[in-house]
Amino acid sequence: MKPNSSLPVLYSLRNCPYAMRARIAIYYAKQTVALRDLVLTDKPAEMIAVSPKGTVPVLVTELVNGEPRVIEESLEVMLWALDKSDPDNLLHSDIPHLLPEMLSLISIFDDEFKQCFDKYQCAKRYHEDSLVSDRAACEKYIADLEQRLQLTEFLVSDKNSLADIALLPFIRKFSKVERQWYLHSPYPKLRAWLNNYLQSRMFSKVMTQYPLWLENKAVITFGNDH
Missing domain, CATH: 3.40.30.10 (Glutaredoxin)
Structure with missing residues (x-):
């Protein structure tokens, strides 16, 4: 162009x-x-x-x-x-209640998860004793996504959505902090979800x-x- x-x-x-x-x-x-x-x-x-x-x-x-x-x-x-x-x-415009749900989920990750993640990332970088507890704080939110993916192919439905692409970059960062732990963590659905995007043309x-x-x-x- x-x-x-x-x-x-x-x-x-x-x-x-x-x-x-x-x-x-x-x-x-x-x-x-x-x-x-x-x-x-x-x-x-x-x-x-x-x-x-x-x-x-x-x-x-x-x-x-x-x-x-x-x-x-x-x-x-x-x-x-x-x-x-x-x-x-x-935006799932055919299902009106889903947009507020997606915006709520994004807000939780932008506000609450991001704070936990920043602490976790710093604990790893600076070899702090709080690494495991900081990771556990993040896992509260990660486990919620895993549970969602047990029910639907994507985070709010069986189709890609605003919520999925908004959270994607942050889950990618989370997956890199302790790579070996992440690869063996009890979140197989989330790993498959993330890999689907990372291997895409998009x-x-x-x-x-x-x-x-x-x-x-x-x-x-x-x-x-x-």
Whole structure:
């Protein structure tokens, strides 16, 4: 696809789970954005100008009252994309009660699980004595997902959903902290669920490594090329 200066601009960090979930939703929604990959130690002034908090993802999109709309939260980027196009029905629009359920599950993981996970990851990194107890705190949430996957193929139904792709990057990070423990942990359904995504064309596309935008400020399109 030819570069188009009118495309929405997505500031992203390749391995950030929040930026990752935004790219996943854009991929599934078959939207196209101008991708600007960055590193945290060298943030583009253009991004800071529209989003002073300096975290990714940041999506700069259509004009509202003459000003560009800036979306700074990953879940809002996901909903923006899927509101425009949802060919796989990730929002499960035919089952109205499922969207609030999905948003609730995502909120629990973004707030409660993330706090537990950060402690667990630090305990591993710094060889702290709390490693096992910090892992156990995470397992409360992991066990809930395993139980869900005993009942349905995906987290809220037998089809892929917003909840699945929103949690995916964080479960991937969890799986890497103590790799051998994870591979032998009592969560076989979760491992199969995660592997299904990691081995997909979607994940390969979403995790493609692009040149950093500040290197040459080239327009790199991401999304609707599949």
